[in-house]
Amino acid sequence: MRIGIIGGGSIGLLFASKLAAVGAEVTIWTRTEEQAFVIAAEGIRLWDAEGGEHTIVAGGEWLSRERLAKMEAGRLERADWYLLALKQTDLSKETAELIAELIRRTPDRPPLLCIQNGTGHLGKLTAASAGDFSIYNAVTSSGAKREDMRSVRHTGQGSLFLARTPERSQGERRAERSEDDFRQKMLLNFLNRAGFDASLSNDIHNRVFQKLLINAVINPLTALYDMRNGELPAHPARRSLMKALHDETKPVLLAAGMKEWPDSWESVLGVCERTSCNVSSMLADVRAGKGTEIDSINGEIARMAAARGLSAPLNESMLRLVEALGKR
Amino acid sequence: MRIGIIGGGSIGLLFASKLAAVGAEVTIWTRTEEQAFVIAAEGIRLWDAEGGEHTIVAGGEWLSRERLAKMEAGRLERADWYLLALKQTDLSKETAELIAELIRRTPDRPPLLCIQNGTGHLGKLTAASAGDFSIYNAVTSSGAKREDMRSVRHTGQGSLFLARTPERSQGERRAERSEDDFRQKMLLNFLNRAGFDASLSNDIHNRVFQKLLINAVINPLTALYDMRNGELPAHPARRSLMKALHDETKPVLLAAGMKEWPDSWESVLGVCERTSCNVSSMLADVRAGKGTEIDSINGEIARMAAARGLSAPLNESMLRLVEALGKR
Incomplete structure (x- = not known):
């Protein structure tokens, strides 16, 4: 299971470290080259909810138009999922388009799981995707606090609900590609093993x-x-x-x-x-x-x-x- | 010098007690019969800015339509000034009309000095007065805190500026009745002896x-x-x-x-x-x-x-x- 996590803030670092700790291959896509380098070189430092300290290996890349332009199509690694962990504030129309470009250039165009607050981001991402990849909406009550570029503190256990958006009718769900089903199951499995209490929701x-x-x-x-x-x-x-x-x-x-x-x-x-x-x-x-x-x-x-x-x-x-x- | 003070809140009690302490004959017009009675029976208790406690004699009356109706014209005592110490919130159109009625039924229709915050009260009072008495606007930075119906704490020394409203041109000021001039001087004299640092202001x-x-x-x-x-x-x-x-x-x-x-x-x-x-x-x-x-x-x-x-x-x-x- 390979997961690209877009955003190196508190929620991005939390999901990256917890998922990597249960065996996912994680790459964090950061805004700055500096942060990507620090993460790739030193790993993520996680203080778990009980205060224990762990250092976890993860990949680091930085997301910019220039960087993507330099990467040849073949160089972009496969990913099974992208997880979008940017704040709404950081999700401009330009950034949404950059994310869509990243996914388009990733083999098999994996689905994108969004865990933003509110609803404002979905319109921007749906427009930028132009139907080229699936978008999942999620809501989580996990809490985290970033302490520095590579360090995060897990401040609150929570749950996570996810669903494809727009939600599909039962008929559409039946016709869903089995690969999508498989990816969903894999993601839920990893999220749950990582302690995120994740489930599909039709609500x-x-x-x-x-x-x-x-x-x-x-x-x-x-x-x-x-x-x-x-x-x-x-x-x-x-x-x-x-x-x-x-x-x-x-x-x-x-x-x-x-x-x-x-x-x-x-x-x-x-x-x-x-x-x-x-x-x-x-x-x-x-x-x-x-x-x-x-x-x-x-x-x-x-x-x-x-x-x-x-x-x-x-x-x-x-x-x-x-x-x-x-x-x- | 006889002064009717309308309102038995913190500012009303402060001005009443300080003016009475330097020899003015003060009557406080309260909203309730109960407060008027307590003040008339026990006097005002003042803690001055240094914490000293004083008990000061003052008259008490309560202002209501029924009460005014019961008072025959002749029973209303002369006053040289009325001082309006109600909060804007307590100054409805009805209350403004009641105050105008009180002043109309007072011998010589004394002027009314307003020390409210803001400017909203002047329109209401000007309308209610119908030109039958003068209105003075004042601004004060004195601070007070009411402790109970008859007790007030002087929390801050301040200054007081006053002027007739609408402000008169120089020509109108020259033509001013000498009695108004005399009343103004008397009031300033008492306010200053009472420690309010009062002056006329053309500003x-x-x-x-x-x-x-x-x-x-x-x-x-x-x-x-x-x-x-x-x-x-x-x-x-x-x-x-x-x-x-x-x-x-x-x-x-x-x-x-x-x-x-x-x-x-x-x-x-x-x-x-x-x-x-x-x-x-x-x-x-x-x-x-x-x-x-x-x-x-x-x-x-x-x-x-x-x-x-x-x-x-x-x-x-x-x-x-x-x-x-x-x-x-």
């Missing part, structure tokens, strides 16, 4: 919506208050804003197709509790002075609301405030 | 704008972060939001007529420093579960911006978030 859109609701509440407020997830609901003012943001977001997602979810508020609180010591990715980005996913999360919800004639002033407020936080 | 609108800019930055953010004024700029994320809110608000106020103010940002920081231990009135209201002045401050700025084709997304965000804070 992936709903799971994406559910994760979006949770992220829309926890991420911007942890960034605003500069607080770990668990501290957020401890103060009445913050809990009040969480509740207000939840109550504004839920009807927007229901209108966009999320299924009824009676205990959504308890789920938000449950995530804060289970990940109480975690620094949300949005807070980590603000602290590091990097761009955040605010536009892909609360911005996306504001746009969903506008498209449906609903109002989402608190989501818009979060968008403005987290944007302002970045401008120091 | 009152500008001072109102300046105070609005400072309040627009400090008040909502202290409410959001549940923090004393001095803690606000200590953290880079909060300081970053303060700066962004300042930078958005200033051009709106300049467009609305505020004069150039090169060191406005330093002034905002200076106020945080000088009032570092103060709980802003907005935070105090949120903590007490009461309505805040958010609509009269950031809401007003958002409306000023909209009327001038400018955008004020952060002021709108503050409006939404502080409103949401109240809904627990």
Whole structure:
């Protein structure tokens, strides 16, 4: 099993190291030559959820138009899967086209598994693919924190659901090429052996919506208050804003197709509790002075609301405030 | 010198006690009969800025349509001035009309001095007065905290500027009735003896704008972060939001007529420093579960911006978030 992982951030390094540790041959495609070199030379350093330290061998390549142009078709190694671990923020139209080019030049055009938050990336990738390869959407609740170019800390066990997108009808599924079936099974097998609790889902859109609701509440407020997830609901003012943001977001997602979810508020609180010591990715980005996913999360919800004639002033407020936080 | 003070909140009790302490005859007009009774029976308790405790005699009345209806014209005592110490939030059209009725039924129809934040109250009061009495606008930086119905703590020394509104031309000022001049001088004399550092200003609108800019930055953010004024700029994320809110608000106020103010940002920081231990009135209201002045401050700025084709997304965000804070 050969897997190309696109993106050397926290999630990319986590999946690469865990999959390589159970025997997958992994190549990480990074943005910089420097990071690709460090990974290829020194391997990935992983602190597992129990704090144990491991060094894991992985390949490193860097993804740029110039680099791809220099590689002759024959030089690109076979891959069974690509896993896209870039943040939405880093997925411009140009990058989506570059990724499509990488897959087109890989023998057999393997499918691409996307584990981004939100839904904004699927349109860009579908356009760039032009039907030349399959796209799978996934949603994961695993947590990780990148410590340096080659080091990652596994901060939270989670699950992973995946499905081909657009979802196929039962008839189409029956007619699916057996090779695709085989690849799916292989990937699920490796993901599960690597500890990602992975399964196929015929409910992936709903799971994406559910994760979006949770992220829309926890991420911007942890960034605003500069607080770990668990501290957020401890103060009445913050809990009040969480509740207000939840109550504004839920009807927007229901209108966009999320299924009824009676205990959504308890789920938000449950995530804060289970990940109480975690620094949300949005807070980590603000602290590091990097761009955040605010536009892909609360911005996306504001746009969903506008498209449906609903109002989402608190989501818009979060968008403005987290944007302002970045401008120091 | 007889002064009717309308409103038994922190600012009303502060002005009443300090003016009475230097010999003015003060009556506080409260919303409830209960508070009027407690003040009339037990006096006002004042903790001065040095922590000394004083009990000061003052009259108490309560302002309601029924109460006014029961008072025959002759029973309303003479007053040289009314001082309006209600928050904007408490100044509905009905209340403005009730205040106008009170002044109309007071011998000689004394002038009304308004010390509200923002500018929204002047329109309502001018409409209710119908030209029957003079309205003065004032801006003060004194700070106070009400501890119970009759007790107030003086938390910050400040200054007070006042001017008749609408401001009169020099010709109109010359033609001013000598009685008005006399009343003005008397009031300034009492305010200064009471320690309010009061003066006439031909620049009152500008001072109102300046105070609005400072309040627009400090008040909502202290409410959001549940923090004393001095803690606000200590953290880079909060300081970053303060700066962004300042930078958005200033051009709106300049467009609305505020004069150039090169060191406005330093002034905002200076106020945080000088009032570092103060709980802003907005935070105090949120903590007490009461309505805040958010609509009269950031809401007003958002409306000023909209009327001038400018955008004020952060002021709108503050409006939404502080409103949401109240809904627990």
